Amino acid sequence: MTGARSSGLSRRAFCLCCLASSGFAATGGLSPRQAFAEARGLVSLIKDSAATSPIVVHKLRNNISALEGSGGNIAVLTGPDGKVLVDAGIGVSRPQLMKALTDLSPEPVSTLINTHWHFDHTDGNTWLNSVGAKIIAQDNTRKYLSEVQRVEDWDYNFIPLAPGGMPTETFADALNLKFNGVSLELKRYAPAHTDSDISVNFAEANIVHVGDTFWNGIYPFIDYSTGGSIDGTIAACDANLAAATADTIIIAGHGQPISNKSELKAFRDMLVGVRENVATLKRQGRTRDEIVAAKPTAAYDAKFGAFVIDPGFFTRLVYEGV
Numbered sequence: 001m002t003g004a005r006s007s008g009l010s011r012r013a014f015c016l017c018c019l020a021s022s023g024f025a026a027t028g029g030l031s032p033r034q035a036f037a038e039a040r041g042l043v044s045l046i047k048d049s050a051a052t053s054p055i056v057v058h059k060l061r062n063n064i065s066a067l068e069g070s071g072g073n074i075a076v077l078t079g080p081d082g083k084v085l086v087d088a089g090i091g092v093s094r095p096q097l098m099k100a101l102t103d104l105s106p107e108p109v110s111t112l113i114n115t116h117w118h119f120d121h122t123d124g125n126t127w128l129n130s131v132g133a134k135i136i137a138q139d140n141t142r143k144y145l146s147e148v149q150r151v152e153d154w155d156y157n158f159i160p161l162a163p164g165g166m167p168t169e170t171f172a173d174a175l176n177l178k179f180n181g182v183s184l185e186l187k188r189y190a191p192a193h194t195d196s197d198i199s200v201n202f203a204e205a206n207i208v209h210v211g212d213t214f215w216n217g218i219y220p221f222i223d224y225s226t227g228g229s230i231d232g233t234i235a236a237c238d239a240n241l242a243a244a245t246a247d248t249i250i251i252a253g254h255g256q257p258i259s260n261k262s263e264l265k266a267f268r269d270m271l272v273g274v275r276e277n278v279a280t281l282k283r284q285g286r287t288r289d290e291i292v293a294a295k296p297t298a299a300y301d302a303k304f305g306a307f308v309i310d311p312g313f314f315t316r317l318v319y320e321g322v
């Protein structure tokens with residue numbers, strides 16, 4: 001499918017972070033907590049949206065594809081060992097996702113890897129496990145999925161996943177696997193978007209899924225409730241850039257899924273620029289609301305502010321970490 005069309009779709013493919021901030025934007029001067037308290041029906045809204053969103057398939061190379069339209073972007077490796085998925089999307093997308101997967105190849109899903117614990121990347125774990133997928137993740141993903149998680153910036157408590165959706169193989173820092181003749185390198189980031197983030201590198205194909213450390217062309221959510229920070233997100237971008245070559249296909253967690261080193265560099269430079277502007281204002285003693293009003297993201301809004309993590313919400317997230 002063409003870039004223009006899938007770009008349009010991605011803007012309608014809601015994720016939790018996006019709708020939460022959209023709720024915030026719609027409620028004007030309320031604090032995030034007040035705004036999100038008014039928006040407690042959002043998870044149902046997101047599920048309703050995912051239930052009808054189409055799945056867009058981007059075929060890449062070496063039997064690897066990216067699927068867009070159910071929460072975070074999903075990577076799929078096909079082959080005789082069974083399909084390997086990176087991220088599970090939202091459970092109610094099962095019919096569309098199943099059809100997209102079956103259209104790619106006949107074999108079942110044997111393995112699912114979660115890039116981090118967030119709902120829009122793990123809600124589909126339970127159904128995927130019920131059709132045979134073994135689930136692999138970083139230790140903290142399993143920990144967070146097994147407890148009630150309070151995300152302050154959404155004012156929302158996430159309940160634990162059903163037992164079948166829990167990762168059964170976890171690792172601390174790195175794990176190397178081989179499926180369908182492809183070497184998969186799973187590597188933990190230092191705390192970035194959360195403290196459970198990993199990258200999944202399909203080595204021979206030179207394709208890497210970097211999870212939510214990269215939101216392609218849009219302002220990102222940063223989850224301070226489970227160890228994320230603006231500085232950690234910048235450090236993760238630097239690690240991604242150091243590992244990439246001009247030929248690397250980089251799959252972003254949100255936004256257009258198919259990306260590259262130069263788009264990642266632009267995202268990293270935006271993070272650094274906004275961080276610097278917000279830190280300068282904070283050092284001058286300005287309050288959070290004064291800093292939001294000063295529009296420290298202005299130079300980047302035309303390029304990154306069109307999605308639903310709007311400039312004010314992103315400024316607040318940066319403010320929290322500088």
Ligand SMILES: [Zn+2]
Nearest residue numbers: 116118193212
């Ligand atoms: Zn996330």
